[in-house]
Amino acid sequence: xxxxxxxxxxxxxxxxxxxxxxxxxxxxxxxxxxxxxxxxxxxxxxxxxxxxxxxxxxxxxxxxxxxxxxxxxxxxxxxxxxxxxxxxxxxxxxxxxxxxxxxxxxxxxxxxxxxxxxxxxxxxxxxxxxxxxxxxxxxx
Numbered sequence: 001x002x003x004x005x006x007x008x009x010x011x012x013x014x015x016x017x018x019x020x021x022x023x024x025x026x027x028x029x030x031x032x033x034x035x036x037x038x039x040x041x042x043x044x045x046x047x048x049x050x051x052x053x054x055x056x057x058x059x060x061x062x063x064x065x066x067x068x069x070x071x072x073x074x075x076x077x078x079x080x081x082x083x084x085x086x087x088x089x090x091x092x093x094x095x096x097x098x099x100x101x102x103x104x105x106x107x108x109x110x111x112x113x114x115x116x117x118x119x120x121x122x123x124x125x126x127x128x129x130x131x132x133x134x135x136x137x138x139x140x
Contacts, residue, residue, distance in 0.1 A: 006082065006086045013094075016101065017105040018076055020104065020114045023049070031074065033075070034075055035104070038056060038079050038085060039054070045122060047119070048078075048118065049111055051124075053126060059126050060091060063133070066126075066133065075092060075101045076103075079108070081106065
């Protein structure tokens with residue numbers, strides 16, 4: 001049921017997506033972007049996209065402005081497959097006015113299937129919530 005929900009959200013909302021190939025090209029060019037891994041810390045630590053920050057979907061709205069203070073920064077949300085990436089990206093689209101938010105098409109698995117390296121045992125975590133963060137989230 002949850003995968004179906006993700007697919008329905010993507011179809012209904014036209015959630016933007018980016019391919020592993022395009023994300024890799026952004027990395028190679030040194031573009032201004034951040035990859036937010038929307039999975040729980042235990043899954044993130046097993047394997048993730050190099051440079052990705054662990055920020056489970058439920059934390060995205062609280063943490064985004066601290067992780068990517070510039071609204072021009074491209075935000076890519078990934079998961080192992082696609083469902084949580086779609087839900088995370090669409091949630092941010094619905095809650096912010098940022099112009100460049102994408103779900104990684106087919107997630108970390110797509111990255112791996114394109115022969116790009118994975119990062120193992122990563123520990124980059126989202127920042128703690130401050131009082132200002134909580135107030136901003138309340139406004140949203």
